Amino acid sequence: MVSKVATILPTTASQPDLDRLGQSYALRNPEEVAAFVWHHPEVIDPLLTAADIVPRYFGPDVPLVLVVEWAQEGDGRPELVALIQTDLDADAALAALDRFDQDWWLDILHQTGSKLLFGLEYV
Numbered sequence: 001m002v003s004k005v006a007t008i009l010p011t012t013a014s015q016p017d018l019d020r021l022g023q024s025y026a027l028r029n030p031e032e033v034a035a036f037v038w039h040h041p042e043v044i045d046p047l048l049t050a051a052d053i054v055p056r057y058f059g060p061d062v063p064l065v066l067v068v069e070w071a072q073e074g075d076g077r078p079e080l081v082a083l084i085q086t087d088l089d090a091d092a093a094l095a096a097l098d099r100f101d102q103d104w105w106l107d108i109l110h111q112t113g114s115k116l117l118f119g120l121e122y123v
Contacts, residue, residue, distance in 0.1 A: 013041040020044075021066065024051035025082065028067040036068050036080050043080055043116045046108055050082060050118065053104055057096040058086050065121065079114075083121040093120050 018034055021044065027033045037043060047066070055062055063085040068078050086093045097120055105118060 013038045013044055017041065017044050021047055024048065025064045025066045028065055032068045033066045033080070036078060040080070040113070040115050043112050046112055046116060047082060049108075050105070054084055054100065057100045058084055058088065058093075062086065063123070079117055081117045081119055083119055085121045085123045087123055090122070093122070 018037060021027075021037065022030075025047065051064060054064060065083040065085060067081050067083060069081050070076060070078050084097070086096075088096065097118070100118070109116075
């Protein structure tokens, strides 16, 4: 007889999870971001890991911002966007984002159910 081990995923985020995100990310429209994360806890671990990884590509103390955006394509559902604020020139910033994607993000993108995106915001 083979037993199966069920993986139990949280169905909602906890306040400590939201607090941890708030330590690494600025939240635009905090109520909207909190509601999104509350209902999509699968984004929490990738966001926390990314907060440690992004500085390798964009430099120390790079500001990170979370914002909920509504998809223009497809079903128009909301997506959580993690914006990497940078003062790098466009070519350098895009090259850094591409390395970040290739080295880490594209390998774990599926864990978020395509509900999380990373992008650049020039400051």
